[in-house]
Amino acid sequence: xxxxxxxxxxxxxxxxxxxxxxxxxxxxxxxxxxxxxxxxxxxxxxxxxxxxxxxxxxxxxxxxxxxxxxxxxxxxxxxxxxxxxxxxxxxxxxxxxxxxxxxxxxxxxxxxxxxxxxxxxxxxxxxxxxxxxxxxxxxxxxxxxxxxxxxxxxxxxxxxxxxxxxxxxxxxxxxxxxxxxxxxxxxxxxxxxxxxxxxxxxxxxxxxxxxxxxxxxxxxxxxxxxxxxxxxxxxxxxxxxxxxxxxxxxxxxxxxxxxxxxxxxxxxxxxxxxxxxxxxxxxxxxxxxxxxxxxxxxxxxxxxxxxxxxxxxxxxxxxxxxxxxxxxxxxxxxxxxxxxxxxxxxxxxxxxxxxxxxxxxxxxxxxxxxxxxxxxxxxxxxxxxxxxxxxxxxxxxxxxxxxxxxxxxxxxxxxxxxxxxx
Ligand code: DI6
Ligand code: FE
Numbered sequence: 001x002x003x004x005x006x007x008x009x010x011x012x013x014x015x016x017x018x019x020x021x022x023x024x025x026x027x028x029x030x031x032x033x034x035x036x037x038x039x040x041x042x043x044x045x046x047x048x049x050x051x052x053x054x055x056x057x058x059x060x061x062x063x064x065x066x067x068x069x070x071x072x073x074x075x076x077x078x079x080x081x082x083x084x085x086x087x088x089x090x091x092x093x094x095x096x097x098x099x100x101x102x103x104x105x106x107x108x109x110x111x112x113x114x115x116x117x118x119x120x121x122x123x124x125x126x127x128x129x130x131x132x133x134x135x136x137x138x139x140x141x142x143x144x145x146x147x148x149x150x151x152x153x154x155x156x157x158x159x160x161x162x163x164x165x166x167x168x169x170x171x172x173x174x175x176x177x178x179x180x181x182x183x184x185x186x187x188x189x190x191x192x193x194x195x196x197x198x199x200x201x202x203x204x205x206x207x208x209x210x211x212x213x214x215x216x217x218x219x220x221x222x223x224x225x226x227x228x229x230x231x232x233x234x235x236x237x238x239x240x241x242x243x244x245x246x247x248x249x250x251x252x253x254x255x256x257x258x259x260x261x262x263x264x265x266x267x268x269x270x271x272x273x274x275x276x277x278x279x280x281x282x283x284x285x286x287x288x289x290x291x292x293x294x295x296x297x298x299x300x301x302x303x304x305x306x307x308x309x310x311x312x313x314x315x316x317x318x319x320x321x322x323x324x325x326x327x328x329x330x331x332x333x334x335x336x337x338x339x340x341x342x343x344x345x346x347x348x349x350x351x352x353x354x355x356x357x358x359x360x361x362x363x364x365x366x367x368x369x370x371x372x373x374x375x376x377x378x379x380x381x382x383x384x385x386x387x388x389x390x391x392x393x394x395x396x397x398x399x400x401x402x403x404x405x406x407x408x409x410x411x412x413x414x415x416x417x418x419x420x421x422x
Pocket of ligand 2: 086088256331333
C-alpha cells in the first residue's frame, strides 16, 4: 500500500502504480492557463488516486524508476472523467409517442395534465421488476460511459410511492455495481403528484417527508434529495417542507427550479444551502443573486430546452457576471430529454446557451463535481483526487465541443477498477 506524506506526495521508496507520459492535460483547475492546460505532462497514479500531475520535466526521476507501469499517451489529451450530475436514468416504458404529439402541437404541460408525461412513466415504472428496469438503464448508461462519463447522478422520481422509489434507487445503485462508474443517488419523491393523492398534495408531501426520506436513508440508498418546484410540480412551500425533512436527516438538497415558470425556487434553494438549482430558464435576477450569495451551482440542461423547443434561455451572462458556477448535464429522462450524450450537451451549451467551450467543459467536470458535493475528490486533475480519467484523440480541448456527434474518446481510467484490481 502506498503511503503519502503530509503534503500528499508519495513517500520515497514506493513505486507508483501507473505513470502516463507524452500527454497533454486539460486539468480544469481554476485560474492559470485556459482549461488548466499542461502540455507535455505526466500523471502518476497510486491506489486509485492521482499522485503526480505536472509537466513531464518536473518528474522526480526517470519514468521507469517511478512507476511499475508507464503509459505513453502519444500526445493525446487527458481530462478528468466526465460527470453527468443530473439524470433520471432509471425508468420504465417509452414516450416516443408523446414526442410525436408535441410535434403535432401539444405542449409538455398539456400532455402532463392529461395524465401523460411523468405519470405515464410512473405507471410503467411501478409495473416493472428491478431486472426490467436495470436492462434498459444499462443500455443508456453504457452510451454515456462510451463518451468518458465516470460519475453519474441518478434520481428516483418515477415511483411516487415508497416501494417504487426505493426500487429505483436500488437499481441505480446496482448500476454502480455492474459498471465501474461511480453512482450518486438522489431521492426525487416530490417529482409529481401521484394519482392516488390528487387533491391532497400536502398529504403526499407528508409521505415524502415522513416515510420516503427516512426509509431511503435507513436503506443506505440516498445521497441527496431533490424536488420539482413548478406549476405542474410542487409549490415553494411544499418544496421547503421537503428540504426541511432532508436537513433534519443531514441530507444535501438540489432543486428543479424555474424550468417552465418563475416560482422563486432558486431563492429557496439558495436559502436552504442547496448544492444546485437546475434548469433555470425562467430564473429572475433576484434568484441569480441569491444563488451567487449562497454558492449554489446552476445546472444547465440544454437537452430539455432543445427537445421541448423552448425559446427562453437561462441567463448565462448574469450567472457569469455574478460568479455563479455553471454545470451542464443531460437530464436523461423519457419525456423532456431522452439524451444519452454528454458531449452533445457540451456542444448545445455552447451553441444554444452561449457558453464558451471552457465553461461547458468545466460544467461537465469541476462544476458538475461541485453540484454533487464531490469537489474534494473529483472534477479536476489534481494530486490527491480520484484517478477517474478520460483520454481523447483530439488536437485541442475545443474539439470536444466542436465535433457534433463525434466520439473522440480513446480510453477511460476508472479509479474503482484500479483499486479493485490491486
Ligand atoms: N423536469 C424535467 O425536465 C424532467 N423532470 C422534471 O422535473 C422531465 C420528466 C419527464 O417528463 O418524465
Ligand atoms: Fe430533471
